[in-house]
Structures are given as structure tokens and as C-alpha cells.
Amino acid sequence: MSVAVRLEYRPDIDCLRAFAVISVIGFHYELPGFGGGFVGVDVFFVISGYVISRLIWAGLAADSFSFLTFYERRARRLLPALYLLILVTGIAGYVLVPPSDYRMFFGSAISTLLFSSNIFFWMETGYFDLPTMGKVLNHTWSLSVEEQFYFLFPVITWLWSKLFRDPASKSSLALVIAGTMALCIVDELLIKNSASAAFYLAPLRAWEFLIGSIAFFLLRWSPVGFSARCAYGLMGLALMLIPVVMFRPETRFPGLHALIPCLGAALFIIAFNQDDGRPRLPFEDAGAFVGRLSYALYLWHWPVFVLGRAALPLDVASSNAGTMTLLVCSALLAYLSHIAVERPIRACTAWNGLRVSGLIAGTAAVLMAVGIHGFSREGYAGRFPASQERMLRYNAQAVAPFYRTHSCFLQPDEPLSHYDSGACLTPAADRRNILLAGDSIAAHYGWGLRDYLPAAYHLMQLTSAACAPFVELQQEFSRSCNDANRLLREEIRARRPAAVIVSGNWRVYVEVYGRAAAPGFDSYLGALLKEAEDAGIPVLLLGPSLEFPAPLAQTLFNYERTHLPVANSLKPVEASFKADERLRTIARSHPGVQYVSVLDAICSMRACPTRVDPETPITWDIIHLTPEGSKFVVSKLKPQLDAFLSRLAPPPEAKLKEFVAGRSATPRDASSQVQ
DSSP states (O other): OOOOOOOOOOHHHHHHHHHHHHHHHHHHTTOTTOTTGGGHHHHHHHHHHHHHHHHHHHHHHTTOOOHHHHHHHHHHHHHHHHHHHHHHHHHHHHHHOOHHHHHHHHHHHHHHHTTOHHHHHHHTOOTTOOOOGGGTTGGGHHHHHHHHHHHHHHHHHHHHHHHOSSTTSHHHHHHHHHHHHHHHHHHHHHHHHOHHHHHHOGGGTHHHHHHHHHHHHGGGGSOOSHHHHHHHHHHHHHHHHHHHHHOOTTSOOSHHHHHHHHHHHHHHHHHTOOOTTOOOOTTHHHHHHHHHTHHHHHHHHHHHHHHHHHHSOHHHHTSHHHHHHHHHHHHHHHHHHIIIIIHHHHTOSEETTEEHHHHHHHHHHHHHHHHHHHHHTTTTGGGSOHHHHHHTOOOHHHHHHHHTBTTTEEOTTOOGGGOOHHHHTOOOTTSEEEEEEESHHHHHHHHHHHHHSOTTEEEEEEEETTOOOOTTOOOOSSSSHHHHHHHHHHHHHTTOSSEEEEEOOHHHHHHHHTTSSTTHHHHHHHHHHHHHHHTTOOEEEEOOOOOOSSOHHHHHHHHHHHOOOOTTTTSOOHHHHHHHHHHHHHHHTOTTEEEEOHHHHHOBTTBOOOEEETTEESBSSSSOBOHHHHHHHHHHTHHHHHHHHTTOOOOOHHHHHHHHHHHHHSTTOOGGGGO
């Protein structure tokens, strides 16, 4: 093999690790300028691809590569510090984490021990996801992706070496580059249909590791001159910095957007590939020090953030001083973990006559047994009083039947073909039919409205998560959104419902579209209202829903358990009241629209209810109503609802019978109605 392999220490790689971990921490801690800091994980993947390729090909070149030695070194490098994290986090969780979240913690711990937490969190992904304490190990998904890569890549590399003795030959390099590009394109294509799979699953992230391998293969073509190295390094740094600053959580990712920081990391590595005359980087010693701590920093920063914020009063946890305190704690724990566990275990293969690999396997077995026991015991629910447990009884799965999830209320990754038009949109022949339309906020009123409506009325439901009911706006976050809004427009134009009730997460939509260039929020909402006006269909426009700055059920639970002050977390979000006034103004220009301020109906002088009864919060997260909360809010709207119903007239009998006959022919084929 003609690739010249050098395994001398490269401080530039540790500096690159420092950049990656600082980016991730800045993003998770919500520091200014780190809106796209999540790309640090992609930089880590490129580094791993480079380092592992370098290590394996060096062994193959010297005919000294051993699969057993490779896996044993990876285990000593990664697992002891990870096991310490799981142990400490589990002990802290016993004190801080409520039962349902603690059960999820045990599930994630088991999957982490089995190198599959990326699959676990992929399966747990949903529209209502919040950074709960149950996901305190959420960041380990990337470690599982790396571990799965470590399992397969040595075998693939060994087989590749049988075909190409020189991995940097033109034919070998061409095939690797083509495979990398193909995997990247597949990743990009899958984002629309399965964004969570494109994000979490190792096969769809493999191309990022391969970019690191390509950086290694390009050793002989790497620059040697000072100016060329600076140009490569600065270009690579720019390609990594731009996404960190410019990207946002809603950026289409990974796919082609991830290619930018990955190419940046590869260029940075290539700039310093040649050992002879390698220039010294600015602040190299500090960068290399942080880089050596990067694994420990990555492990500890997220659990400290999640559990620390849960333990501190909200006003302290959300303050700059609180954030700095958590950052310092993360750094301190990372340093202690590095010098007490990570560094000494990496340097030895035996301890007191016992092989370290055997001790690692035994520790994993003990932690696995504890995790299985905790999971089977429902997170040790008996730790807290029953009233506090009931406060947390609702989550996305528990409210799904009340919201009619997966049938009348579609999740962002569900196409309109999953919508059950027969059950959700078929009118009743002998009743006045009202269509409830909008996003998850509209869906959470459905339970209360169905309980309120007299027997002479029938409620139909067309709701799609994270989908503003704007018939003239193309929206890409939800797979079903544009089709659902086309179907909504067709229902209105055909005059099928006797009335339409419209609701949405108006506070968010005002912030997203209200500052945009024309047409903007007012025009988007106005277009929907005009459609109904032109069709002669009355509209009940429900204003912004009650929203809190922190998950309400969790806040009430923590307050009852600790009696620590909760600052403003039980006060409604002020921006919702501003959005309320904006919608009221828009509704005034549409005579066929009756506007109902939900906030005015349930709040007095900005003081809003937090509970329906002592054991039931009005919302189960920051904004979505519990079933009891839905009935409570609708009961407060009864005068306005009664006035609205009095305006309705039944649709023409003949047209209705004809429509019902058409619906019964294709009860579930909603997609054909939007072609």
C-alpha cells in the first residue's frame, strides 16, 4: 500500500474537536450566535471517519491490524465514562425525575448500553416532543451512531483492502466519493418523507464518516505550502462557522445542508494532513486541551443542563447567571471524569489482574439489569404522592385518542392519505355540520366541542400538526399541510359545512409570518376568511390559546414537590395577548366572521387558570390542553358559541345527500380530493 501513514499526534484534530463540542454546547445552552451549533455533531462524525480510517489503514499497512484489539480499544476509550454518566444521572433522576420521565430514562439507558439509543429516540420522536427529563440521555444518539459505525467500518475496510491495496488509488477514491455522494442524496431525499429517520439512523449518516475517510485518502494531494494550508484551513473554518451562526433548528437537516460543515471539517483536516512543516494554530494549546476534554464535555453538558434546570428555580435556571453556573458544572464534571476515569482506563488493559474489557462487560450487565428493573417498575412511581403522579399523567400518547391523532389529526410526517375522511369529514344527513380546521391547537378543542355541541350538530375535523390553516401559503414542515389546506378550500367552496371553526397557534404564526414581506400573516389569514365569506359560510375564529413559558404540568409538579419559587412560569406568555389583539383587528374587516378571544374568556387581568381541579393542569405541556382543560375552556366560551350556533342554517338537503353518497364510495381516499 502506497499511502504514507503517520500516527503522530495532531493538535489540529483536537482543535477541531474543540470547535465541534463548543458549537454543540452553545446550541444546547441557547447561547447567542449558536443557533446552528448542532452541526458540531456532523463535524464529530467527519473527525471519527478520518481518525478510524487512519488507524485501520495503518494497521493493515503494517499487517498488524486486529479486530479484537480495535474493538477493545474503542470500548476502553468510550464506555467507562459513558457508564459513569448513566450511573450518576440515574441517581440524580431518582430524586428529580417524575415516574413517566424516569421510565423513559431507563428505556434510553438500556438502548444506550445496547448501542442503539439513536433508534430509541427515533422511535420516540413526535410533534409534541419537549426536552423533558426523560430525555436526559438524548445526546447519546450520536454516540450510538458512532458505535454502529465502529462495528461495521473495520469489516468493510478490511474487505476493501482486499480489492484495493492502495485506498487512495484513483479507482478506489472514485468509488468512495461516488458512494458518499449517493448516500448524501438519499439522505436529502428522505428528509421530506422521514425527517427523523434521516437525522437519527446510522446508514443515512454514513456519508459524513466517509467524508472523513476521503480526507485521509487525500493525504498525498494535501497542501504543503504555508499559504495553501492557510487557504484550506480558513475556507474549512468558514464553512463550519457559517452554519453554526446561520442555521436554525427548523433548517432542513441533515441532507445537503449538512454537507457544508462536513466539507468544512474535511478541508480543515486536509490543510494539516502533511506532517512536515505543519504550521502552529492560534491558541493551539488551549484548543487542544478542550479537544482532549471534548468527549467528556459532550457527555456531561446535556444532563447537567436538563437536570440542573429542573433542580433550580425557573428564574435562576433561565437567567444568564444560571446558565453560566450550569456551564461551569459541566466543565468541572467533564474534567473530573476525564482525569479519573477516561484517561487512566485508556492507558491500561488490566486492573488488579482483571482485564479491563471484562470489567466493562460486567458493569454493562449490572447497569442493564438495573435499567430493566426500573423500566418494568414504571420508573418507581411510588416515590411521589398519587396526586403529584396524576398531575403528570398526560403526554402525547395519552392525549392521542382525545385529539383523534392519526385519523383526524395528522402528525408532521404523515401524508394526507392517512387522513380518515370517512370518519372525520363525512357530514351527518340529519344534523348541521360544523368543520373544525387548523393545527394541533384546533385539535385540542375537539374534545370539548364534541361534548358541548347539542345533538342537532355534528363536528367534522380536519387538523394537521404544525400546519397554519392558510390556503394560499405553501408550507413544507408537515407532509400533509398543503394537501390538507387544499382540501379545506375545496370543502368551503363546495359549501359542505354549515359553519367553520378555525384555530391555530397564532402567536407563533404572527411571529413567523407577521414580520415577513407581503403578503404576510394578515393576508394569509384574510385569504382563508374571504374564502368562507365568498361561500356564505359563517366562521368562528378562535383567538390564541393559553400558553405558558414552561411545561405547566411539570412546573406544578416541581412546585408541589420542592416549593421552590417558579418565577413567571405560571404566568401566560405575553406575546399571546398581543397576537389576540392582532387577530381581533383582522376579524373586524370580515362581517361573516365571529371572533372569540379565548384569553378574555378564561383570564382576568392577565391572571389565567393553571388547573381544572387540584390534580389536573389545564395544559399538559406549554400550550396543548388536557381533555379536562378542553372541556373547561369550551365551557367558558359557551355564550359566544351559543350566539354562533344561532346563526346557522342547515345545508340544502339534496346537495347533502348527493355528497354523502359520494363520500361513502371512497371513505378513506382523501388524497384523491386534492389532486
